[in-house]
Amino acid sequence: MRKIISFMHISLDGFVAGPNGEMDWIKVDEEIFDYAGKRISEGDTALYGRVTYEMMEGYWPTAGDKPTATRHDIEHSKWYSKVHKVVLSKTMEGADLTYTTIISDNLSERINEIKRQAGEDILVFGSPTATHSLMELGLIDGYWLFVNPIILGQGIPLFIDVKEKIKLKLLNTIRTFTCGVTELNYIVDRQ
Amino acid sequence: MRKVIAAINMTLDGFCDHTAIIPDEEMHQHYADLLSKADTILYGRITYQLMEYWRTLAKSPSGEKSMDDFAVVMDSISKIVFSHTLKNIDWHSAKLSNQPIEEEVLELKQQSGKDILVGSRSLIIQLMKLNLIDEFQLCVHPVIAGNGLPLFENILEKTTLKLVKTKTFSIGAIILYYEPTKK
Numbered sequence: 001m002r003k004i005i006s007f008m009h010i011s012l013d014g015f016v017a018g019p020n021g022e023m024d025w026i027k028v029d030e031e032i033f034d035y036a037g038k039r040i041s042e043g044d045t046a047l048y049g050r051v052t053y054e055m056m057e058g059y060w061p062t063a064g065d066k067p068t069a070t071r072h073d074i075e076h077s078k079w080y081s082k083v084h085k086v087v088l089s090k091t092m093e094g095a096d097l098t099y100t101t102i103i104s105d106n107l108s109e110r111i112n113e114i115k116r117q118a119g120e121d122i123l124v125f126g127s128p129t130a131t132h133s134l135m136e137l138g139l140i141d142g143y144w145l146f147v148n149p150i151i152l153g154q155g156i157p158l159f160i161d162v163k164e165k166i167k168l169k170l171l172n173t174i175r176t177f178t179c180g181v182t183e184l185n186y187i188v189d190r191q
Numbered sequence: 192m193r194k195v196i197a198a199i200n201m202t203l204d205g206f207c208d209h210t211a212i213i214p215d216e217e218m219h220q221h222y223a224d225l226l227s228k229a230d231t232i233l234y235g236r237i238t239y240q241l242m243e244y245w246r247t248l249a250k251s252p253s254g255e256k257s258m259d260d261f262a263v264v265m266d267s268i269s270k271i272v273f274s275h276t277l278k279n280i281d282w283h284s285a286k287l288s289n290q291p292i293e294e295e296v297l298e299l300k301q302q303s304g305k306d307i308l309v310g311s312r313s314l315i316i317q318l319m320k321l322n323l324i325d326e327f328q329l330c331v332h333p334v335i336a337g338n339g340l341p342l343f344e345n346i347l348e349k350t351t352l353k354l355v356k357t358k359t360f361s362i363g364a365i366i367l368y369y370e371p372t373k374k
Binding site: 013014025143147149151152153157158159162163164165166167168169170176180181184186 | 337341351352356369
């Protein structure tokens with residue numbers, strides 16, 4: 001069965017955004033784009049919460065066409081247009097969206113259905129609210145984290161309402177980047 | 192000048208909870224080496240009382256080499272304990288501090304000697320606020336605890352650090368080494 005992996009940039013104290021959703025502290029440079037882009041482009045399905053999805057929709061479909069587009073913009077834009085997008089939202093309607101599935105209820109059932117389909121592991125791009133819902137139902141199988149060298153002090157935590165200890169396995173692909181970010185790659189150890 | 196090093200274990204969700212952590216031989220060896228490269232360690236009461244466990248082991252070894260080695264260095268390193276409730280302590284290598292932590296640390300830094308370790312969450316928080324930590328060695332264990340005492344409790348100010356290096360362990364823990372970016 002394919003895995004659902006939470007892909008997040010986090011602060012050293014475990015926040016994914018500031019108190020008002022600030023993400024200006026997140027370091028993403030060419031080196032990280034290149035590295036993360038490799039794994040991302042292997043995916044055939046991407047999972048988003050509504051807010052993140054709307055941000056993506058507002059940027060990626062045309063990002064590759066801009067005169068200032070970088071190589072990364074062009075590549076990711078191309079990938080984005082083809083990838084199967086799964087969006088968790090209680091309010092969106094989108095029967096006519098191409099390559100897009102909206103999940104508004106029966107989260108466990110619908111996600112497990114997708115997990116049972118053949119394909120690559122599915123990354124959840126940011127999307128803290130969706131990630132929390134998935135986490136609560138035990139649907140997250142791994143964490144792919146880019147730990148920024150900063151203590152934010154306050155903000156939106158990656159982990160909330162974790163009722164029972166979750167054991168993890170660190171995968172040995174640990175990498176550090178020149179800008180001071182450390183990649184941590186875990187899978188949930190369900191033994 | 193000798194460095195003040197905050198060396199502590201935490202879970203991936205940022206809590207200090209020694210029960211969520213299962214150290215192995217490799218980790219005990221690492222910390223025995225760290226202690227032997229320093230000559231003083233600062234503790235709050237709670238961590239100090241936890242560490243008294245090693246005192247017994249130093250007297251009557253368990254037979255497990257990495258544990259016994261760690262007990263020996265823990266027994267010999269000089270410990271300074273900060274507590275309002277403890278009146279006296281009788282571990283030969285430990286003494287109660289009789290002054291505020293800021294003064295104690297500034298005084299220690301003026302003296303010659305090896306690095307100074309800070310092994311308690313509460314002291315790390317206090318020293319962070321005083322800008323007195325020169326290096327962080329945060330050992331992140333592969334577990335999400337869900338609750339506990341947050342390492343960076345009440346640190347409300349954004350603090351940028353400089354990544355120095357990392358070290359991974361076979362149990363899936365990783366130590367992140369950071370330095371402050373400015374004083």
